[in-house]
Amino acid sequence: RKEVEQDPGPFNVPEGATVAFNCTYSNSASQSFFWYRQDCRKEPKLLMSVYSSGNEDGRFTAQLNRASQYISLLIRDSKLSDSATYLCVPGTGKLIFGQGTTLQVKP
Amino acid sequence: DTGVSQNPRHKITKRGQNVTFRCDPISEHNRLYWYRQTLGQGPEFLTYFQNEAQLEKSRLLSDRFSAERPKGSFSTLEIQRTEQGDSAMYLCASSGVAELTDTQYFGPGTRLTVL
DSSP states (O other): OOOOEEEOOOOOEETTEEEEEEEEOOOTTTOOOEEEOOTSSOOOOOEEOOOOOOOEEEEEEEETTTTTEEEEEEOSSOGGGOOEEEEEEESEEEOOOOOOOEEEEEO | OOOOOOSSEEEEOOOTTEEEEEEOOOOHHHHHHHEEEOOTSSSSEEEEEETTEEEEEEESSSSTTEEEOOTTEEEEEESOOGGGGGGGEEEEEOOTTTTTTOOOOOOEEEEEEOO
């Protein structure tokens, strides 16, 4: 079983749509959880940390379910600039990246 | 610019040559990480340092790979006798131990092409 599993997509959505990404992780010892965003041929950039209680940052909402070892990201009112690959990342010091989910927002 | 920097940004080399990459972390960060990313995959952990101590190495890091952080500031990653399979983006990240979530910030990467 992969350490982090994500649907690679691509998810093709129109501007203004709401889209949700999910991922599961296998290491129950993971202590920190993040969503990173990566544009084509660029480095990953931190989108948001994920807390057990769930957290929101503008149009982005992240949820963590430790019992099910499941992390989600919801993007509301998608913008063209949201087009990127979204990486679900549990960590225990080192970060364990999934393959990422590709989002394409169309006009 | 106070972010993580990496040099060179691109490196093309012939198989069998040695290459060395440099990473300068965010100045107050004491942890430094190296990752490797190939096309269509997420980054894979290679090794990390806390100050000058190398605390963990992935089994991906063969004997041809060596990393150092001699003064606990910048780090170098050397690949000896490069192979075509070493072609990838090599990413460096740093974090500060004081941060509760150990958030890592990435540099722009060094893209290696082995011919």
